[in-house]
Amino acid sequence: MEKFYSTLFARQQAAHDMPSNVRIWEWARDVFRLMFPERNSKKLLTVEAVKATFTILENELYDLLLNSKDCIGCDHREIVQRFFENLPHIYHLMLEDAQAMLDGDPAANNLSEVIRTYPGFLAICMYRMAHQLWLDRVPLFPRILTEYAHERTGIDIHPGxxxxxxxxxxxxxxxxxxxxxxxxxxxxxxxxxxxxxxxxxxxxxxxxxxxxxxxxxxxxxxxxxxxxxxxxxxxxxxxxxxxxxxxxxxxxxxxxxxxxxxxxxxxxx
The missing domain is CATH 2.160.10.10 (Hexapeptide repeat proteins)
Known part of the structure; x- marks a missing residue:
């Protein structure tokens, strides 16, 4: 048993070479909820509050990358900057996807219903965020995001x-x-x-x-x-x-x- 304990201890050290899966997907979930307040229980009352929340999420992504030993060669600041600079375009694509689901499903009554309830919408949004990180060659983070969506929705989209x-x-x-x-x-x-x-x-x-x-x-x-x-x-x-x-x-x-x-x-x- 002592050898078994030692083996598990060694794996504990290796497993913490990057932030936990929970921290990573919670960050992405918070970005998603900020873009789609239908999914967010917290209401932001001013533009300044929206900007401040984005700043928090930018800093959080930087911290996640900085604490990932798998991303030693990454330019953390550049990755964060590129992700958030591309976010308006990604958001526009997500809105088009929601509209496609509304237009193509007779059971859908409005965009709010699609955004709030459709598993396909959640899956494609997580994919679109993960794909941007994939393009920047961020290790493992993109897979964590799409596998989170896979677990929640049964929809398996590879970020690549x-x-x-x-x-x-x-x-x-x-x-x-x-x-x-x-x-x-x-x-x-x-x-x-x-x-x-x-x-x-x-x-x-x-x-x-x-x-x-x-x-x-x-x-x-x-x-x-x-x-x-x-x-x-x-x-x-x-x-x-x-x-x-x-x-x-x-x-x-x-x-x-x-x-x-x-x-x-x-x-x-």
């Missing part, structure tokens, strides 16, 4: 994926978007869609492994699209439960045609 404007996730549970996936503008994905790799061999790390989805594509529930050479052409519709490993031309409808076998049996009366 590239996702365009006006993105609509409908329901979303079980949705998987891989690291090198590229998604265009005005794309709508339903629950259980997988944009994955044909192989998970470790030698493929750093290579394109996931599909490209062009603009104005709809992919229905349970569809699986695999491979870095697979491209779904613009304005295509991919039906539910299809399995695709090769490219689809633009303006194409793909659907799954099940083979149904009827078994007749005699019942003694």
């Amino acid at each position: 994926a590239t996702i365009g404007r006006h993105f609509h996730i409908d329901h979303g549970t079980g949705l998987v978007i891989g690291e090198t996936a590229v998604i265009g503008d005005h794309v709508k994905l339903y629950q259980g869609v997988t944009l994955g790799a044909l192989s998970v061999d470790k030698v493929l790390a750093g290579q394109r492994r996931h599909p490209i989805i062009e603009d104005h594509v709809i992919i229905y529930a349970g569809a699986t699209i695999l491979g870095g050479n697979t491209r779904i052409g613009h304005h295509s519709v991919i039906g539910g439960n299809v399995w695709i490993t090769s490219s689809v031309p633009p303006d194409t409808t793909v659907f799954h045609k099940p083979q149904i076998q009827f078994i007749h049996s005699k019942v003694d009366r």
Whole structure:
């Protein structure tokens, strides 16, 4: 047992080479709540209060980066400055995503409902913040943010994926978007869609492994699209439960045609 205790103690030291997952995602949650007060129980009464809260969050991100030994080579100030300079653009993209969900879901009554309740909105917002940190090569933080959203919503978006404007996730549970996936503008994905790799061999790390989805594509529930050479052409519709490993031309409808076998049996009366 002494050896076991020593092993756990050594892991304790290594585990604290960066701030806790809780601190990191709470910071992102607070940024999200500041942009979308529908999610925030605290009401800010003046513009100065909003500015002061942003300053606090900027300093907190700097402190998180500074206390991460995994980010020794990072320019902490530059990363913080770039993140918050890009935040108005990220916010605009988030609003477009909310509008896409409102426009595309007959059950949605207004933007406030989408922002307050839709798991897809939370997942895409966390992805968009995480993606900015991913572009700045911040280690581990982006994965912590998207895995927080994954845990909360069942929607798994890798922060390395590239996702365009006006993105609509409908329901979303079980949705998987891989690291090198590229998604265009005005794309709508339903629950259980997988944009994955044909192989998970470790030698493929750093290579394109996931599909490209062009603009104005709809992919229905349970569809699986695999491979870095697979491209779904613009304005295509991919039906539910299809399995695709090769490219689809633009303006194409793909659907799954099940083979149904009827078994007749005699019942003694």
